[in-house]
Amino acid sequence: MKNPLFYRFSQLVGFLLGARIFVALLLTFALYVSTFFLFNQEESLADFVFDFRVHGIIFCTVLSILAGGIINQFYDLEKDQLTKPFRTKIQSFLKQKYFLYAYLTLLVASLLFSFLISPRVFFFFVIYQFFMWFYSHKLSKVLIVNNLTFVSLTLYPFFGMMVYYRTFSLNVFLMALFIFVILLLIDIIKDTLTKNADKMFGYSTIPNFFGNKVSRAVIIFLSLSLMLCSALIIRLNGIHSIMDIYFASGLLVIVAVIFLSLQSFKKSNFYALNMLRIWIFAGIIAMLLDGIYTQF
Structure with a gap:
C-alpha cells in the first residue's frame, strides 16, 4: 500500500526536478546580481529595490525558465531515462500530462505579466518562449546549432537587462x-x-x-x-x-x-x-x- 504523504512528496520533488527549479533559482540569483552590480550603473540600491518593472521582468524570466525546463524534459524524456535514471524515476510519480498543464500555465502567466509591464517586454518574452520550445522540439538535435542555441537562450535574459539599462x-x-x-x-x-x-x-x-x-x-x-x-x-x-x-x-x-x-x-x-x-x-x-x- 502506498504511503500518501510519501507519494505526494515524491510528486512534488518530481515536478521540481522536471521544472529544473534549482537551475531556475541559480539563474535568478545570477540575474539579480548582474543586473544590479553590472548593468545598473545609475540607480541606488533603494531605487533598484522599488523598481517594480525590473522585478516584473525577472519574475517573467523565472516563469519562462521553469516552463522551458518542463518542455525540454518532455522532449528529452527517453534520453533522460538512460542518462538520468534517478531523476526520471522521481519524475515518474507525476504523469506527463500534468507537466504539460504546468508548462502551459507558466507560459501563459509569463506572457500575461509581461504584457502588463509593456508591449515591448511582452514581445521580448514571446520570442524567448518560442525559441525555448523550438529548441526542445527541433534545434536540440541539429549539429552545432543545438549548442549555440542552448547557450544563447541561457544568456537571453541577461542580454535583455543589458539593453534595458543600455549598458554597452x-x-x-x-x-x-x-x-x-x-x-x-x-x-x-x-x-x-x-x-x-x-x-x-x-x-x-x-x-x-x-x-x-x-x-x-x-x-x-x-x-x-x-x-x-x-x-x-x-x-x-x-x-x-x-x-x-x-x-x-x-x-x-x-x-x-x-x-x-x-x-x-x-x-x-x-x-x-x-x-x-x-x-x-x-x-x-x-x-x-x-x-x-x-x-x-
Whole structure:
C-alpha cells in the first residue's frame, strides 16, 4: 500500500526536478546580481529595490525558465531515462500530462505579466518562449546549432537587462563573451558524457558526429579562447578588484580543464565539467562581493 504523504512528496520533488527549479533559482540569483552590480550603473540600491518593472521582468524570466525546463524534459524524456535514471524515476510519480498543464500555465502567466509591464517586454518574452520550445522540439538535435542555441537562450535574459539599462562597454562585452564561451564549453563537454545516448536517440552533437579527436580539439580551442578573453579583461582593468582576481585565478582553472580534456578517461571530462560549473558559481559570488565592496 502506498504511503500518501510519501507519494505526494515524491510528486512534488518530481515536478521540481522536471521544472529544473534549482537551475531556475541559480539563474535568478545570477540575474539579480548582474543586473544590479553590472548593468545598473545609475540607480541606488533603494531605487533598484522599488523598481517594480525590473522585478516584473525577472519574475517573467523565472516563469519562462521553469516552463522551458518542463518542455525540454518532455522532449528529452527517453534520453533522460538512460542518462538520468534517478531523476526520471522521481519524475515518474507525476504523469506527463500534468507537466504539460504546468508548462502551459507558466507560459501563459509569463506572457500575461509581461504584457502588463509593456508591449515591448511582452514581445521580448514571446520570442524567448518560442525559441525555448523550438529548441526542445527541433534545434536540440541539429549539429552545432543545438549548442549555440542552448547557450544563447541561457544568456537571453541577461542580454535583455543589458539593453534595458543600455549598458554597452568593452568591459561588459568581454565579460559577456567570457560567459558565452564558458557555457559553450560546458555544453560540449556535457555532450561527450552523453555521447552514446545522444547517438541512440538522434541527437547530432560534436562528439558523436566528429568523434573524440575533433571534440577534444574543439574543447581545447574554446579553453584557449577563454584564456584569451580573461587576459583581455585583466589587460583592460588590471587587478584591482575581486572580479579581476577571479579572472586572473581562472587562468589556472582553464589550464586544469585543458589538462583533463587531454586525458582519455570519461571521469576526466566529468571533473572538467563540474570544475567549470563551480567556477561559474564562483564568478557570481565574486561579482556579488565585488559589488558590495564597491557600493559600501
